[in-house]
Amino acid sequence: MSFRLYRERVDTLKEAVLGRFRHRKSYDDFWALRNVSFDVRPGESVGLIGHNGSGKSTLLKIAAGVLKPTEGRARVDGRISPMIELAAGFDPDLTGRDNIFLNGALMGHSRKEMAGKLDRIIEFSELGEFIDQPVKNYSSGMYARLGFAIAADVDPEILIIDEVLAVGDERFQAKCMERIRSIRQGGCTIFYVSHSMNQVVELCDRVIVLHHGQLAFDGAPEPAIARYRELQHFQPPPATQARMA
Amino acid sequence: MTALVRPFGELWKFRELISLLVTRDLKVRYKRSVLGMGWTLLNPLLQMVVYTLVFKTIMRVDVPQFPVFLLAGLLPWTLISASLTGAAHCLLNNQGLIRKVAVPQMVYPLAVVASKLVDLVLSLVPLAIIAALLGRPPGLSWLGLAPSLVLVTLFSSGLALLFSSLTVFYRDMRHLIDILIQVWFYVTPVIYPASYLEKLPYPALRWILSANPATPIVRCFQASLYEGRLPGASLLGLAALATVVVLGFGVLVFTSREAQHIHHF
Numbered sequence: 001m002s003f004r005l006y007r008e009r010v011d012t013l014k015e016a017v018l019g020r021f022r023h024r025k026s027y028d029d030f031w032a033l034r035n036v037s038f039d040v041r042p043g044e045s046v047g048l049i050g051h052n053g054s055g056k057s058t059l060l061k062i063a064a065g066v067l068k069p070t071e072g073r074a075r076v077d078g079r080i081s082p083m084i085e086l087a088a089g090f091d092p093d094l095t096g097r098d099n100i101f102l103n104g105a106l107m108g109h110s111r112k113e114m115a116g117k118l119d120r121i122i123e124f125s126e127l128g129e130f131i132d133q134p135v136k137n138y139s140s141g142m143y144a145r146l147g148f149a150i151a152a153d154v155d156p157e158i159l160i161i162d163e164v165l166a167v168g169d170e171r172f173q174a175k176c177m178e179r180i181r182s183i184r185q186g187g188c189t190i191f192y193v194s195h196s197m198n199q200v201v202e203l204c205d206r207v208i209v210l211h212h213g214q215l216a217f218d219g220a221p222e223p224a225i226a227r228y229r230e231l232q233h234f235q236p237p238p239a240t241q242a243r244m245a
Numbered sequence: 246m247t248a249l250v251r252p253f254g255e256l257w258k259f260r261e262l263i264s265l266l267v268t269r270d271l272k273v274r275y276k277r278s279v280l281g282m283g284w285t286l287l288n289p290l291l292q293m294v295v296y297t298l299v300f301k302t303i304m305r306v307d308v309p310q311f312p313v314f315l316l317a318g319l320l321p322w323t324l325i326s327a328s329l330t331g332a333a334h335c336l337l338n339n340q341g342l343i344r345k346v347a348v349p350q351m352v353y354p355l356a357v358v359a360s361k362l363v364d365l366v367l368s369l370v371p372l373a374i375i376a377a378l379l380g381r382p383p384g385l386s387w388l389g390l391a392p393s394l395v396l397v398t399l400f401s402s403g404l405a406l407l408f409s410s411l412t413v414f415y416r417d418m419r420h421l422i423d424i425l426i427q428v429w430f431y432v433t434p435v436i437y438p439a440s441y442l443e444k445l446p447y448p449a450l451r452w453i454l455s456a457n458p459a460t461p462i463v464r465c466f467q468a469s470l471y472e473g474r475l476p477g478a479s480l481l482g483l484a485a486l487a488t489v490v491v492l493g494f495g496v497l498v499f500t501s502r503e504a505q506h507i508h509h510f
Contacts, residue, residue: 065347068504088345093273102269105262106346 032058036215045190047200050210060084078157085162087147092136103150117153125149140167158189255349266356285364310379316372317470318435318463321397324365326426331357332405333412333419340510354405389469389476400488403495410499413506433459458487
């Protein structure tokens with residue numbers, strides 16, 4: 001996937017017309033992802049790790065269909081959740097309840113289907129009476145709760161889960177992990193993007209490491225994490241390791 | 246041909262999304278305004294008062310029951326122009342969604358048109374009342390509304406698709422659209438009858454203005470709502486031709502550039 005990084009944005013007619021005469025390339029090509037090839041079998045649960053800017057989101061955007069690859073191709077068999085983030089489809093001015101329907105529709109589910117899931121989603125999110133408040137008044141934890149509750153209930157065949165679990169409180173995180181485990185047992189393919197190595201180890205059978213847009217490692221979780229840290233020249237301080245273990 | 250038809254199959258899956266986007270628009274638009282939906286009804290009525298004062302009373306345009314004539318043309322015109330202005334911003338306003346959720350991007354401009362269509366349909370109520378008060382009560386000719394509404398909606402959709410896409414690449418479009426709408430309004434027979442154009446003494450100008458694709462569409466409404474007759478086959482044919490051309494062009498431009506939008510936000 002290549003992006004054009006414009007030195008000066010050419011978004012006016014004048015620039016577009018004059019640019020034609022000047023024959024000057026006004027952008028640099030930047031490859032956010034290149035030579036990244038892999039297959040995922042149905043039911044696999046794949047972790048995606050890498051430094052900030054390594055191309056994780058770009059990869060998810062291509063998988064979900066938000067971006068078309070510049071070269072190469074991405075083939076997805078099965079219903080993939082089209083959102084690259086759990087709360088991506090929220091409209092801040094609408095209430096939690098309205099957003100459940102909006103998100104459902106963005107994922108291609110009918111109003112009727114969503115009405116059937118409504119009570120379960122509200123219950124799982126534990127938002128109670130706040131469900132009828134505009135979501136702009138929600139805390140980031142509440143946002144994440146609703147986002148996860150919706151995504152977990154629309155049963156896609158391929159599920160994308162991002163960093164959302166980081167903002168929920170401990171108890172809710174545990175509840176989400178429980179839910180993800182049961183979704184996984186149901187045969188759903190999962191893409192899990194996280195900077196929390198513990199959760200990656202816990203949830204994934206396989207981990208892909210991206211480093212500056214290249215595929216650096218593809219295999220079992222422990223060696224993947226070791227490779228990721230080696231590439232970053234980083235070892236977590238022992239105190240953190242002890243506390244998290 | 247498949248390039249024109251395929252996007253619509255995709256869209257059908259997302260029809261509920263369009264209706265939710267429309268509800269969202271209406272909810273956000275009328276939140277915390279005292280009159281709420283009342284503004285939708287009041288807006289064309291206030292315009293009617295102003296235009297009647299200027300063109301009937303001051304400039305003496307020779308049209309009996311001028312307010313009815315004016316509203317009959319103004320309502321479809323407003324759908325066309327409001328779709329254009331709304332569409333110019335809609336992809337930019339929804340870029341948060343477009344960057345993160347893969348749905349056919351056509352839903353955004355089409356939701357704009359649908360939401361303005363709701364306004365148009367609501368405004369037919371005060372129009373019917375005014376028409377009845379001025380002695381032109383709604384009759385069978387109002388049946389002509391059905392094809393006219395379909396045509397004006399598809400026509401506006403074509404424009405919305407075309408200009409929403411162009412605006413992403415060229416931000417100047419927003420300003421250009423404002424000017425385009427003003428000029429287009431005055432060359433479309435809304436504040437004066439179409440016969441004025443046919444009687445123009447300059448053949449070249451007459452010829453240019455007769456190519457205005459909005460004219461047959463607005464005339465369909467004027468026939469049904471003001472003249473009290475069903476729009477004739479030739480008028481409907483012209484309006485359908487204009488619609489097919491504009492819609493086809495809009496769909497082609499939009500779908501061929503859809504994947505590039507995200508790189509230009």
